[in-house]
Amino acid sequence: MNNIVEMQHIFKKFGLVTVLKDFNLNLRQGEKVVIIGPSGSGKSTVLRCINCLEPIQGGKVVFEGREITQKTDLSVLRTKIGMVFQHFNLFPHKTVLENVIEAPVIVRKTPKDEAEKVAMALLERVGLADKCDSYPKELSGGQKQRVAIARALAMNPQIMLFDEPTSALDPELVGEVLSVMKRLAEDGMTMIVVTHEMAFAKEVADRVLFMDQGVIVEEGVPKDIFETPTHKRTQAFLQRILH
């Protein structure tokens, strides 16, 4: 059993507020985990602790068998962990193509023409090759998020973290982003997805975690979580979401 990510006894505080309380999560290579839960339950924080955008106050994170410590080169670590944000966070002063080649060229020192070739292939994959010379402001939300996915994939990460990737989108644009993510899942990418898209969770997830107040309340295969949730808080949450 190869765990790509192990989070052990994580404590995370923002000031006096404890966001993660003794949080544990193991993720196998190729596994797809969906995290659901009410806002403020710490879902996004879990993702942000994995790539060290947030420092933790207790516990440890192990990535590919190595514990992340003060000495870990965060730059190298983060190239292996792709992240997609709720608000896309594309670089507005760069074209779509420039957004995608930025990290390979600057961080990995890939020659520009080579990086562009890879980038075009990725943009093709998310269906946006024709937009390569556009600026982000000229794209729809769904297109922006697909570019953001291509940008993260350009570093050839071992795992992809999705932080509510469709929450900022108009309803009719959600599908195009989810279908890109589904294809990524089919290709075997290890993924953690924080989302409210229950249909996506049912279809793609190997495991669903329901989080509330900084802990995992309940976890299991999608069928069990969605059809026969055992915990009261899970039942209440699903009722609110599904109706």
Next chain:
Amino acid sequence: MNLDYSVVISKLPIFLDGCLVTLEISFFALLLGMVFGIGGALCRISSNRFLSGLAFLYVWIIRGTPIMVQLFILYFGLPQLGIKMSSMTAGILGLAINTGAYVTEIIRSGIQAIDRGQIEAALSLGMKPYQAMIRIVGPQAVKVCMPPLVNQFIMTLKNSSIASLVTITELLRTGEQLIYTTFRSFEVYTVVAVLYLIMNSVFMIVAGKLEKRMERQ
């Protein structure tokens, strides 16, 4: 009414010499002021308490005291402590220190106006903090900073007239010396004002063009 511009017009080359000195002071003060300002802003947002405290002190003192007093301390005060400099050096340095404090605030607020998500996206792709600053935050902050910076540059050019008080013969002092011999205060001062206006207008036009060009990107 007894207006006679002929004397003043005949002395125009002298005025233009004054303009050149004004431009010279302003140019070097701006250049140095930008260096102080960029350094100050980087210190100000640094997580190092000492550096950010130092930058805070700099901005606080300079913004809270008159530029004329600052210049007098530099030129008339410091020699008492054994630090002497030429009037030109004192003028440029004083103006630069003053400009730098305001530029520090402009650049700091420009950098902080950029969405935190931009840095996070850059870091999550493996960029180092300095790379994120230079490649991602910097170019966006420049756009935000442009209008207030242009404003500050105009202020600096006008403030350079204070250098006349430490015996630098820039545009204003050139005019004043002319008044001693011609007694034409109104004519001289209005011509001086028009010359300042022309210099600033040229600058505003260039800055406006530059802003438009950046807007298009």
